[in-house]
Amino acid sequence: MSNRFRFILIGSILTFASAFGGLVLLPVWGLGNFEQVPDPETGEMIPPLLTNQEQRGLQVYVKNGCIYCHSQQVHPERARTDLARGWGSRRTVAHDYMNQGRAQLGTMRTGPDLSNIGVRNPSLTWHLLHLYDPQTTSPGSIMPPFRFLFEEQEIGEAGPSPDALSIPAGFAPPEGREVVPTAEVLDLVAYLQSLRLSEYEVPEAAAARIESVIE
Amino acid sequence: MTASDFTKTEGLSASPAAQREMLQRRLEIDRAARWPVGIFLGSSILWLVLGSLLALAASIKMHDPEFLANNPWLTFGRVRPAHLNVVAYGWLSTAGIGIGLWILSRLCGVAIEEYRSLALAALLWNVGNVVGTWGILRGDSTAVEWLEYPTYAAPFLLISFAFVTMTAFSIMRRRRPGHIYISQFYIMAGFIWLPALFFTAHGLLVLFPVQAPAQPPINWWYAHNVLGLWFTPIALGAVYYLIPKIIGKPIHSYYLSIIGFWSLAFFYAWNGMHHLIGGPYPAFLITASVVASVMMFIPVVTVAINHHFTMIGHFKDLKYSPTLRFVVFGAMSYTLVSFQGSLSAIRELNYITHFTHYTIAHAHLGAYAFASMVFFGAIYYIMPRLLEREWPSRGLIRMHFWGSAIGITIYFVMLSRGGLLQGIELNLKETPFMEIVEATIPYLKWRSVGGSLMTIGHLAFMVSFVWMVIDRRNRGSEPTLFANRKPGETKSAS
Numbered sequence: 001m002s003n004r005f006r007f008i009l010i011g012s013i014l015t016f017a018s019a020f021g022g023l024v025l026l027p028v029w030g031l032g033n034f035e036q037v038p039d040p041e042t043g044e045m046i047p048p049l050l051t052n053q054e055q056r057g058l059q060v061y062v063k064n065g066c067i068y069c070h071s072q073q074v075h076p077e078r079a080r081t082d083l084a085r086g087w088g089s090r091r092t093v094a095h096d097y098m099n100q101g102r103a104q105l106g107t108m109r110t111g112p113d114l115s116n117i118g119v120r121n122p123s124l125t126w127h128l129l130h131l132y133d134p135q136t137t138s139p140g141s142i143m144p145p146f147r148f149l150f151e152e153q154e155i156g157e158a159g160p161s162p163d164a165l166s167i168p169a170g171f172a173p174p175e176g177r178e179v180v181p182t183a184e185v186l187d188l189v190a191y192l193q194s195l196r197l198s199e200y201e202v203p204e205a206a207a208a209r210i211e212s213v214i215e
Numbered sequence: 216m217t218a219s220d221f222t223k224t225e226g227l228s229a230s231p232a233a234q235r236e237m238l239q240r241r242l243e244i245d246r247a248a249r250w251p252v253g254i255f256l257g258s259s260i261l262w263l264v265l266g267s268l269l270a271l272a273a274s275i276k277m278h279d280p281e282f283l284a285n286n287p288w289l290t291f292g293r294v295r296p297a298h299l300n301v302v303a304y305g306w307l308s309t310a311g312i313g314i315g316l317w318i319l320s321r322l323c324g325v326a327i328e329e330y331r332s333l334a335l336a337a338l339l340w341n342v343g344n345v346v347g348t349w350g351i352l353r354g355d356s357t358a359v360e361w362l363e364y365p366t367y368a369a370p371f372l373l374i375s376f377a378f379v380t381m382t383a384f385s386i387m388r389r390r391r392p393g394h395i396y397i398s399q400f401y402i403m404a405g406f407i408w409l410p411a412l413f414f415t416a417h418g419l420l421v422l423f424p425v426q427a428p429a430q431p432p433i434n435w436w437y438a439h440n441v442l443g444l445w446f447t448p449i450a451l452g453a454v455y456y457l458i459p460k461i462i463g464k465p466i467h468s469y470y471l472s473i474i475g476f477w478s479l480a481f482f483y484a485w486n487g488m489h490h491l492i493g494g495p496y497p498a499f500l501i502t503a504s505v506v507a508s509v510m511m512f513i514p515v516v517t518v519a520i521n522h523h524f525t526m527i528g529h530f531k532d533l534k535y536s537p538t539l540r541f542v543v544f545g546a547m548s549y550t551l552v553s554f555q556g557s558l559s560a561i562r563e564l565n566y567i568t569h570f571t572h573y574t575i576a577h578a579h580l581g582a583y584a585f586a587s588m589v590f591f592g593a594i595y596y597i598m599p600r601l602l603e604r605e606w607p608s609r610g611l612i613r614m615h616f617w618g619s620a621i622g623i624t625i626y627f628v629m630l631s632r633g634g635l636l637q638g639i640e641l642n643l644k645e646t647p648f649m650e651i652v653e654a655t656i657p658y659l660k661w662r663s664v665g666g667s668l669m670t671i672g673h674l675a676f677m678v679s680f681v682w683m684v685i686d687r688r689n690r691g692s693e694p695t696l697f698a699n700r701k702p703g704e705t706k707s708a709s
Contacts, residue, residue, distance in 0.1 A: 004395050005387060005403075012404040012480060016411060016444070019484030022503060023436035024415065031496070032429035062358040065292020071570060075493040079566045084644035092495045094428035103430040104358060107490055109570035109641065110277070112648055134280070140649050142656070144280045148287040 034098035039201055046200040047099045050191070055101060057191025060149075060184050062102055069143070070114045071106035074198055076212045083212060086120060087113040088198035090209040095202040111143055115197040127189040128165055128181055136171050149185035152177055240324060245600045247326035248317050251333035253601050255313030256594050258341050260673075260680050262305025263587075265348075267670040269298035274666050278659040288352045296363035297351045303361065303441060304372065305344045307582065308409070310590045311449040312340070312379050315402040317597050318456050319383055322399050323390030329382050336378035343371030359420045359430070361438035369417050373410065380406045397472040401452035404480060408444040412437055432496065435487035442581055443483035447549075450589040451479075451518060454546050457596055458525055461539045462532055467524040475517035482510040489560040492569060508560030515553035522546040535696040537612045541592030544620060548584035552577065567642065572655065572662075573634025576627050583669070584623045591619065591676065598683065599694065606695040607686055611679040613697060618672025626665030633658025 036045040050058065061067075074088030082088060092115055097103055121127070126137060132150055134141040150165070155178050164178040173179055273295045275282045283289040320327050327333060347364030350356070355365040364372070383406040387399070416437035419425050425433070459466055466472060488496070488504030526543060533540045555577055559568050568574060595612065599605050606612060633655045640646045640654065 008395070008400050008403060009407070011477065012407050015477070015480040015484055016408060018481070019436065019440075019487075020415070022485060023487050023500075024419070024433050026500070027429045027432040028419070028425050030429075031432070032426040034426060034428060063293075063354040063356055064287075064290055065296055065356060065358060067358050067360070068292055068295050073494045079493040079562075081642055081644040085648070094495045096495065097427045100427040102358065102424065103427040103434075105431045105491070105494060107360065107570065107574065110572075110652070138649065140653055142277060142280050142652055142659075144276060144284050144291045146290070147285060148290070 031094045034095050036098070037202060041201070046202065047096060047197075049099050050101070050194060053187050053190045054194045055191075056184075057187035057189070057194075058101060058104075060188040061104065061191055064146070066114075067104045067106045067108075069108055069110035070112065071109055072103075072113065072115045072195070072197065073105045074113065074115045074212075077215050082113060085112070088116045090198050090205065091212040092197045093202065093204040093208045095204050096197040096200065111141075114192065114195055116195060116199065118193045118195045119199060122193055124189055124193070125165075127192055128185065129167065131185055131188070132165060132167065132179065133171050136168050146185070149182055149188070150179050151182060152179050154178075241321065241600075244320050244324075244326045245603075247328070247330050248320055249601045251327065251330050251337050252313045252317045252597070254334055254337035255309050255316075255340075256598065256601075257680065257684070258337070259306050259310035259313065259590075260594075260677050262301055262309060262344065263673050264670075264677050266298055266302035266306050267666070267673050269294050269301055271663065271666050271670060273298055274659070274663045278656050278663065287354065293352050293354070293356060296356050296358070296360075297348055299361065300351060300363050301344070301348055302582065304347070304364070307446050307586055307590065309337075309340060309344070310594065311405070311446060312337075312376075314453055314590060314593045314597065315405060315449045316379065316382060316386070317601075318398055318452060318593075319386050319402050322396050322456070323386050325386060325389045325391065327382060327386060328389075329378075329385060332378055333382050336375040336382075339371050339378075340375040343368050343375060346371060357421050359416075359434055361441055362416055362420060362434070366417070366421055369413075369421075373414060376410045376413070380410055396455070397466070397469065397476060398452040398456040400473075400476050401448040401455070404476075405445050405448035405452070408440070408448070412440050412444065428495070431491055431494070432488060432500065435490040437487070439487040439490065440484060442586075443479070443486060446582065446586040447479070447483070450545065450586045451549070453589050453593045454522060454542055454549075457538060457542050457593060458522060458546070461536050461542075461596075462526070462529040464525060464529070467521045471517045471521050475514045475521065478510070478517070479514035482507045482514065486511070486560070489565070492560075492562055492565045505560050505562065509557050511553055511557050515550060515557070519550040523550075535698055535700055537606075537616065537695070537697060538592040538596040540616060540697070541588050541595065545585050545587075545589035545592065548580060548588065552580040552585055555580065567638040568634065569638075570641070571634040571638040572630050572658065573638060576630035576634055579623065579630075580627050583619075584627065588619065588623075591615070594680075598680070602683065604683060604686075605693070606679060607682045608679060609695050609697060611675045611682075612695065614675040615672045615679065618668045618670075618675065622665045622668030622670075622672060624665070625668065626662055629658050629661035629665065633661075 036047065036049075038044065039046045074082045074090065074092045076091045077083050083090075130137040131146045133145040133147065134143040152173050155176055160178050161180050163180045165181065167173070167179060272283060272289065273291060276284075276291045276294070287293070316327065316333075347368030350365040350368055351363050356363045357365060383403060387403060416433060419433050420430055420437075424430065455466060455472065485507035486504050488501045489508050492501055492505070494501075523546070533543060558564055559574070559577060595606065636658075637651055637655050640651045
C-alpha cells in the first residue's frame with residue numbers, strides 16, 4: 001500500500017470522525033440522558049412515561065408511517081406560525097421527548113403538527129371517526145382512510161355492539177352491519193391522546209416560552 | 216494530471232504492442248467482472264422498476280387517498296418508505312456498488328480476483344433488500360427516515376457490503392504502479408463511508424436505540440450522508456471517469472479535483488442538522504450544519520469547473536453518445552442541486568421550504584436528476600464491455616433518456632412550485648390549513664405525471680437490458696449511438 005493510498009484512507013476516516021464526534025457523540029452525551037423531574041406545582045414526575053397501551057400505540061404510529069405527513073415539533077414564532085395555529089403553547093425542547101421510545105419529529109407537514117394533539121383534540125370518538133375515514137371529520141383532507149384498523153361485522157342478535165362507531169350517513173356500512181374499532185386503533189388513539197409535548201413544566205420550559213414568542 | 220500522464224496511462228499514443236497488451240488486460244478485467252458486476256447492475260434495474268411502481272402508488276395516493284386504501288400493506292405510510300428504501304438500497308446502492316467496483320478495477324488495471332464470493336455477495340445484497348422491503352410492507356418499518364428496513368434485514372446488507380469493501384481494498388492493493396485517479400479517491404472513500412454510516416446509525420437508532428431526543432440528529436447525520444458520502448462520491452467518481460473516457464480528453468484540473476474531494480469529505484459529513492432547523496436542538500449544533508452546508512459551495516464549484524470545462528468544445532458529442540448525454544445531464548444537475556441545497560440550509564429560506572414538497576423535489580433533483588442519471592449513463596457504458604455485446608435498440612435508449620429527462624423536469628418544476636406555495640401559505644397564520652392542502656393538489660397531480668414518464672423510461676431501460684442479455688446473436692460491431700456519426704468525425708466510445 002503506497003503512502004498515497006494510505007493518505008486517502010486516513011483522511012477519509014478523519015473527516016468522517018470529525019462529523020461523527022459533532023453530530024453523533026455530542027448529541028448522545030448531551031441530549032441522550034434526560035431524566036424525569038418533579039412538576040413544580042403538583043410534584044408529579046414529568047414528562048410522564050408512556051403506559052403500555054400508549055407504547056403499543058406508538059408502534060402503530062410507527063409501522064403505518066404517520067411521520068411521513070405529520071411532524072411532532074413546535075417551532076418558535078420567529079420561524080413559523082405554529083403557535084398562532086394552536087399547535088402548541090410553546091416551542092418544544094429536547095427534554096420534552098425523553099418519554100418517547102422512538103422520536104417521530106418528522107420533516108413533512110402535509111398534515112398538521114401533532115406534538116400536542118392530545119390537548120388540541122382529546123376526543124376518542126373524533127379520532128376514531130377521523131381514522132376510519134378522514135372525510136367524515138375533515139372534508140377535503142388527503143389523509144388516507146385507515147379502515148383496515150376497524151372491523152365491519154353483522155349486527156348480532158343482541159343488538160349493536162356498545163363499541164360500534166356512529167358513522168355519519170354516506171360513510172356508514174350497509175344496513176344491518178356495524179363498524180367496531182380494533183385493539184390496534186384504540187392503542188393508536190391512546191398514544192395520540194398522550195401527545196402533550198409542550199404541556200409539561202420541564203426545567204427548560206420557561207426559557208422556551210419566552211423564546212417562542214420572539215418574532 | 217497533465218495531458219501526457221493521461222495519454223501514457225490510457226495508451227492513446229502507446230506502441231501497437233503496448234496497445235494490444237492493454238486491450239487484452241481490459242478484456243480479462245471485464246470477463247472477471249462479468250458475473251458479479253452484471254448481477255449488481257441487472258438486479259439494480261429490477262429494483263428501479265419496483266421503486267418506480269411504489270413511487271407512483273404513493274404519488275397517486277397523495278391526490279386520491281382512496282387509491283389502494285384498504286390493504287394495510289399498501290397504505291401510504293408503508294408504500295412511501297418502501298419506495299425510498301427500494302430506490303436508495305435496491306436501485307442506487309446496488310448500481311453504485313457495481314459501477315464503483317468496475318471503474319476501480321479498470322483504473323487499477325487488475326481483475327477482480329474474488330469474483331465468485333463477490334457474486335454471492337451480490338445475491339446476499341438482493342436478499343437483504345427483498346427481506347427489508349417485505350418487512351416494511353408487512354408492518355415492521357422502523358419509521359427512522361432512510362433506515363426503515365427492519366433489523367432482520369440489516370445483517371444481509373452489512374455482510375454483503377463487507378465483502379464489497381474487502382474486494383475494493385483487494386483491487387486497490389493489487390493496482391498497477393502509477394497515478395491514483397480522482398475517481399479512485401471518491402469510490403474508495405464511498406466504500407469505506409457507507410458501511411460505517413449504516414452500522415453506526417442502525418445500531419444507535421434501531422437495535423440499541425439511544426434516548427429519543429438524541430435520535431433525530433443521528434438520523435439526519437446518517438440520512439444526509441447516505442446522499443453525500445455514498446451516492447455522491449460514487450456518482451462523481453463515475454462522472455470523472457466517463458467524461459474524459461468518452462470525449463478523449465483529460466479532466467480540466469487535477470488539483471481542483473483534489474480540493475473538491477477533501478472539501479466534500481469534510482463539509483458534507485457535517486450537513487445533517489440542517490434538516491432540524493427550528494427544531495428542539497441547541498442553536499450551535501444546527502448552526503454548525505448550516506455553515507457546513509454553505510461551505511459546500513467549495514467542493515461544488517471546483518467539481519463544476521472541472522466537469523463543465525472539460526466538456527467545453529465537445530458538446531456536439533451529446534448528439535451521439537447515450538452515456539455522455541445521461542452523464543452530462545447528471546453532472547449539470549449536481550451543480551444545480553448543490554447550489555439549491557446550500558441556499559435551502561440558510562435559516563431564513565429554510566423557514567419557507569422546510570416541511571414542504573419543495574424538499575421532496577430537491578431530494579429528487581439529487582437522487583434522480585444527478586445520481587440516477589449518472590448511473591444510467593455508466594450502465595450504458597459498462598454493460599457492452601461486460602457482455603461483449605452492444606445495446607439492441609437505439610430507440611429504447613432514446614425513450615429512456617427522454618422519459619427520464621422530461622419526467623424529472625416536470626416533477627422538479629411543478630413540485631418545487633407547489634412546495635414554495637405551501638411554505639409561504641403555512642407561514643401566513645390567516646390561511647386555514649385545509650386551504651393549503653387543497654392548493655397543493657394540482658402540483659401533486661403533476662408529480663404523478665412526471666413520475667409516470669420516468670417510469671416509462673425505466674421500463675424501456677429494463678426491456679433494453681433484458682433483450683441485450685438474452686439475445687446472444689446480437690454481437691454488434693459498432694456502439695449503439697443516438698445517431699450515426701458522419702464520416703470524418705472523431706469516434707467516441709458509447
